[in-house]
Amino acid sequence: MQNFEINSNQIDKIDKISTEEKSFRIKNLELFKAVGFPHKRLEDWKFSDFRNIIDKNFEELNTKKVSSVVNKIDLLKDFEHNYILLVNGKLHSSNFDHEEKNKVKINSFDKSIDYKINKNPLVCLNHALAEGGYSLEVEKNYKLKKVIVIYNLFTKDIKNNILNNKNKIKVNENSELHIIELTINESKSKFINNVYESIILKKNSKVKNLVIQSNKSNGFFHKFSKSKLSFNSDYSNFIFSSGLKFNKIDIECDLIEENSKCNILSALCLNKEEHQEIKTLINHLAPNCKSNQKIKNILNGESKGVYQGKIYVKDIAQKTDAYQLSKALLLKENAEFNSKPELEIYADDVKCSHGSSSGNIDQESLHYLMTRGLTREDSIKLLIKGFLNDIIEFIKNPSIKKFIETKLENQINGY
């Protein structure tokens, strides 16, 4: 990218900045500049050559401030919910009318700088320039009555912009939170959204996070998600994504205390030249923890799907139960799926397994369904839905499940 220059002047423009924060930002800017946009020679990016993708799609990039003014958005009517509205990544408004007062707190962008140095250049870029975002906290002993929908709206005027946002979610002891993150895209021009997300689960807490990206979009998305799970906490992350030109979700989950559980499930539908990667690192740092990962990809056209999943088990993390599975269904010859499962285990009494497979639509199954009067098209759709079914089955709320099924149906009908 020739037309993308950033220097420390940009950091000076950021409001109310302390000396420590400034030096943290400058340091990260240096780290980013040393590598630039990540490329395929970096191990973590070998299947997703971000630099090349950016070069091909952008003639220039900028980090100009964008407006976060918006008139009105249509809220979902499918189920009752609280909401947070983000406009171009910045906190616009929120509503927790379904909840008791003072149990759920929200602030804009968390200014903390206690982040470790990260080797992902896009995380460094985020640390250097991030301004917008939200910080959400649930008080002790409180289970939210309704789900919080985070409307993540991108407006029309963000052409060639790199939006760096930082979000933080903290759920205190014995509390429960269910969020649905929904991307709404009004921008017809290309932009990059680079998000850093930090999720903290205290003792006995539970977080369910559903990410839905289903609109056609010209956005290029990267998210780094870091979660820390304390004693007996339970974190689930569901990702339903389709229609994005580029999407990489980099998940790092630390099971820091006993009996914590993490569940990562994903149903991705790709078409045309879309590119999606899920990268995970599950750190089992304490005994008796459980992790489960199931990634399913439907790949059409010339799309490319990537899964890089690593399970790390520390020597003291005995009785670890870790599982990962990635499966891809390739609908066209030119679609591609790359999978790199990794296990690094230093404890001797653990249960770890991984599996990966990719293949085409099974012709025998297709024949079977067609002999029952279903057209070829309908049979393929049925097989696709069946393939994704075990991910959908994890969604227990019937109206949310129906909402997701409708989204997926639209996507599958578009093939």
Place this chain on the structure above:
Amino acid sequence: MLKIKNLQASVDKKSILKGLNLTIKPGELHAIMGPNGSGKSTLANVLSGKNGYKISGEIIFEGENLNDIPIEKRAQKGIFLAFQYPLEIPGVNTNIFLKTSLNSIRKSKGKKEVDTLAFLKLVKEKSSELGIDEKILSRQLNVGFSGGEKKKNEILQMKILDPVFSILDETDSGLDIDALKIIAKGVNSSRDSKKSFLVITHYQRLLDYIKPDFVHVLSDGKIIKTGCGELAEELEKTGYSKLN
């Protein structure tokens, strides 16, 4: 109903059916017997329209040449194949599949789709006739079904879709005697003057319960002998080798 003239079928230049002739009239039940590798399942597949075969000759079904008719259109015209090895389709609910299937066939005939209530009533009636536990129908299609359950599920599909011409490809294999009797009963209660059947089997046992009008012996891709029910009994005693 069905007229097959000089049917030849090959896969990868290997010839399997080598000039097969067969006529089935409305209301008739024909049995095809024959040794392993004689082409019985290929005949069933070719009649269903399965891709991958090079075909010559004619298959005339109710006056129409089927050669260029795709699989689902054949099903919509009333041809049904009960599979020798019913496929397991993970993630697809059996009831939803049955309803989709029934409605695709109804739609193609310009009939109104059945609603859930009417469908469930139909399923209840047909499954109790076949001694099928309705619970399995809310499970994934054939996934984790026992051999007998899979075969019963094929006959259930036949009864629900109500085809005019059914091909049963070794439906009896792997069944215990009780299941065999139930399936035979299910087939017999579907027989009438308009419906025809082609029953493919290795053993005469099935034909003790489903009485055929004709028995054909298929060997090396051709029908080499045709007779009535007694032919099956004769084969049971003498084996196929004597015929060649």
